[in-house]
Amino acid sequence: MTTDRRFPVRLDLKNGTVDMSHGSGGRAMAQLIAEVFQKYLNNELLAQGNDQALFMPPAGRLVMSTDGHVISPLFFPGGDIGSLAVHGTVNDVAMAGARPLYLAAGFILEEGFPLCELVRIVESMAHAANAAGVPIVTGDTKVVERGKGDGVFITTTGIGVVPDGIAISGDRARPGDAILVSGSMGDHGVAILSKRENLSFGTEIQSDSAALHDLVAAMIDVAPEIRCLRDPTRGGLATTLNELAHQSGVGMQIREQAIPVRPEVAAACELLGLDPLYVANEGKLVAICPAERAEALLSSMRAHPKGTASAIIGEVVEDELHFVQMETGFGGSRIVDWLAGEQLPRIC
Amino acid sequence: MTTDRRFPVRLDLKNGTVDMSHGSGGRAMAQLIAEVFQKYLNNELLAQGNDQALFMPPAGRLVMSTDGHVISPLFFPGGDIGSLAVHGTVNDVAMAGARPLYLAAGFILEEGFPLCELVRIVESMAHAANAAGVPIVTGDTKVVERGKGDGVFITTTGIGVVPDGIAISGDRARPGDAILVSGSMGDHGVAILSKRENLSFGTEIQSDSAALHDLVAAMIDVAPEIRCLRDPTRGGLATTLNELAHQSGVGMQIREQAIPVRPEVAAACELLGLDPLYVANEGKLVAICPAERAEALLSSMRAHPKGTASAIIGEVVEDELHFVQMETGFGGSRIVDWLAGEQLPRIC
Incomplete structure (x- = not known):
């Protein structure tokens, strides 16, 4: 395993919790990103390590859609907030007839949230994104004080490309359809x-x-x-x-x-x-x-x-x-x- | 003023507050979208009224960036969470050398949040987006119970196009620069x-x-x-x-x-x-x-x-x-x- 000079002690993903420093922009946040988000969501575009992902889209019309996920409970029969956050936005993009290309994910974490649950959620997102073939290419992490959030909220945004000749929109239904x-x-x-x-x-x-x-x-x-x-x-x-x-x-x-x-x-x-x-x-x-x-x-x-x-x-x-x-x-x-x-x- | 048959009584934007029904997906949410978000953020793409915005991007490489905003206090000297949510994401896109094209905005509102403050924030977003020439073309609204959020969180996602010949990335600094x-x-x-x-x-x-x-x-x-x-x-x-x-x-x-x-x-x-x-x-x-x-x-x-x-x-x-x-x-x-x-x- 390679070690990163910046983080002499690895995050305790079993017993640790989110603290305010994980949203600071500093060393603790960099470690959370490296040891949780980049580790599980691993893909070439995310690995660019910039505040934005750069890519060449296929030619054609694009759609963009965004969806916040605040579900309670976080884990439920058939899924969790992570898989839901991927499916929800993939679907909003697909409902234009589009082929989804990429996702962005913004996390709002509550201080005290168990890191083991965060890992479970991020692993689930990674699994859902891989299964759908739609990578999460950029993200953001914020932390709010205990009692100012509810564990984790995830806002995912997706873009996709609409095939030529397709015109699907909520205003196109006609009598007889x-x-x-x-x-x-x-x-x-x-x-x-x-x-x-x-x-x-x-x-x-x-x-x-x-x-x-x-x-x-x-x-x-x-x-x-x-x-x-x-x-x-x-x-x-x-x-x-x-x-x-x-x-x-x-x-x-x-x-x-x-x-x-x-x-x-x-x-x-x-x-x-x-x-x-x-x-x-x-x-x-x-x-x-x-x-x-x-x-x-x-x-x-x-x-x-x-x-x-x-x-x-x-x-x-x-x-x-x-x-x-x-x-x-x-x-x-x-x-x-x-x-x-x-x-x-x-x-x- | 045109009236919408769906909403016989207009929202009380002066004394009203956000309630759970504003996140329901139903009539109350449709009214909040029509009388606050669409009213102030008014643009052709948002007016498509679908769960996603459709557009033809200029040819070239694109960047996508997302940023959650959880600032406290919501209003501060020189801005507020609304203008900040626009500037922050416009800047993350621009830091690739890109020309920002469009923004998406996801709102997480706390039950009981005053509608007059929400209007102030959305107006400020509209002003910032207009001034920057980068419209907010799609969005999402969720509501969490009192004590499970903190007034309003806004996650904005932006896309932009990178001019040909530009290669700006955090990994390109060289000794002597x-x-x-x-x-x-x-x-x-x-x-x-x-x-x-x-x-x-x-x-x-x-x-x-x-x-x-x-x-x-x-x-x-x-x-x-x-x-x-x-x-x-x-x-x-x-x-x-x-x-x-x-x-x-x-x-x-x-x-x-x-x-x-x-x-x-x-x-x-x-x-x-x-x-x-x-x-x-x-x-x-x-x-x-x-x-x-x-x-x-x-x-x-x-x-x-x-x-x-x-x-x-x-x-x-x-x-x-x-x-x-x-x-x-x-x-x-x-x-x-x-x-x-x-x-x-x-x-x-």
């Missing part, structure tokens, strides 16, 4: 809440946290005419559809029975008084495409491991009030409104 | 500490917080051979020089009497027991260039309004131990080490 989802709704939110409240539902419910850029690439291969893509995170499917309806100036008509919800998630929601349509997902997407391409798109989604439970759940309609209406399981109809208030704080 | 600074050291840290401790030194000491990309552009026009640029923020000039010495595998020899420090900052530092070489700056840079270009570079810096007090403060030397040594005002010599521990917590 089909609305699809890539799988079951509500898994992430219910997994978090179960962990937070220490509830057990027989089988453990796992978060669906996953990077969806490969699913998106498969989708636009088959249906480059996709109009809108969005991941229904905070506020769930209901809020995402309302956003898209508002942005495109249209209405939507969906069928409750067509919306995939796992039985255990439905049961947990009933127990907890939640509506799965408003519960966050972290590995699902909503797609809107011209009706004549819907079946082909659906097939391509179902053929992908992250879209096996995909479904067509409704269609875009004309409605100057931009309502999302749902045909219920009982044959009635109700308006699915924006999430009002706060159903599940700190879900992502 | 000249070391320059663009002005007086320590102003930002002393301004913050004075405000925090409620100290008065006769004349109010202002933070030097400023965007330096225009200064950098003027510098590389005259001296495209610049080897290193870095802004001496946390840890101050001493830590930045040690970073560069380590990264380039060289030593440095500087002259105390050549380092510009305002008399009032020197006096405050003496009173507070601080060494101005370790105090943060937010509108100054360190430049290293071949000796034969130093005078021309110095002239270009002094001719720029943000570099009038620029000075050549020393030279790069061979030293396998990578020490930064300083000839003191008394003719002696001492080693200027890395900042150890934490001198000034939450300075940026």
Whole structure:
């Protein structure tokens, strides 16, 4: 093992904690960066060691997206704040139809946070970033006093390149278009809440946290005419559809029975008084495409491991009030409104 | 004034506070975004209203940099967390010799934070971004419970394009090179500490917080051979020089009497027991260039309004131990080490 003259004593990653000096800009911060961040996130661009990463992007339009992660608890069935911070931003980039290129990560650590938990989180980020093929190329670390933060917050920012000919945006839905989802709704939110409240539902419910850029690439291969893509995170499917309806100036008509919800998630929601349509997902997407391409798109989604439970759940309609209406399981109809208030704080 | 059907009652920006629903992803968050962020940060890309901003970058190498801002107090002489969050990231991008293109901003708000202060901060960000010509094109908002944050944290990420022929990096300093600074050291840290401790030194000491990309552009026009640029923020000039010495595998020899420090900052530092070489700056840079270009570079810096007090403060030397040594005002010599521990917590 090479030793760095600057750090005669290695960080105690087993029993040590974050202290204010780790945010000072000085020797202690340099050591934290070297022995935790650079060690696990190791890649050529990060190793440049500058305050910024330099790279040559492929030609074309770029997208940039940023997402703060303040989830509580930090570790949950199916993931942790580290993997979530990678998946969340990879997905926000991918929802433009883009191929994600690089991530930046800003950490806000609370004094006293155990270094062993930080290592676990950074290892998990590294694993998620490697699996997605999207390296974390630059970062920043700040430390706040005990009681002025909550363990760790991570803000990730991603950039990606949009293939030629692709024009995906929330304002492009048109009456007649089909609305699809890539799988079951509500898994992430219910997994978090179960962990937070220490509830057990027989089988453990796992978060669906996953990077969806490969699913998106498969989708636009088959249906480059996709109009809108969005991941229904905070506020769930209901809020995402309302956003898209508002942005495109249209209405939507969906069928409750067509919306995939796992039985255990439905049961947990009933127990907890939640509506799965408003519960966050972290590995699902909503797609809107011209009706004549819907079946082909659906097939391509179902053929992908992250879209096996995909479904067509409704269609875009004309409605100057931009309502999302749902045909219920009982044959009635109700308006699915924006999430009002706060159903599940700190879900992502 | 146009009204949005979604929000029948406007936010009370005078007496209202942030509540958990503003981070829900639902209607309340949409309203906060519309009536605060989109209103003040108003630009075409942000108005796309997607979870990411789409743009066509100019051809060439790009840089990406991210920086969290957790400063306390939020408002200080010469700026606030909003302007600082813009300047800090614009400068990190510019220190690669790059022209900054776009910023992303992630907010972590504490429940109960006054909306009037948030508006003041966002207005200040908008002003700083407009003045710098670098729009904030995408963002994110999270809310944490009272006591789990500290008012507001802002993580900004920037991208910029590096002109052809420019190769500026912390590992390029070579023995014989000249070391320059663009002005007086320590102003930002002393301004913050004075405000925090409620100290008065006769004349109010202002933070030097400023965007330096225009200064950098003027510098590389005259001296495209610049080897290193870095802004001496946390840890101050001493830590930045040690970073560069380590990264380039060289030593440095500087002259105390050549380092510009305002008399009032020197006096405050003496009173507070601080060494101005370790105090943060937010509108100054360190430049290293071949000796034969130093005078021309110095002239270009002094001719720029943000570099009038620029000075050549020393030279790069061979030293396998990578020490930064300083000839003191008394003719002696001492080693200027890395900042150890934490001198000034939450300075940026």
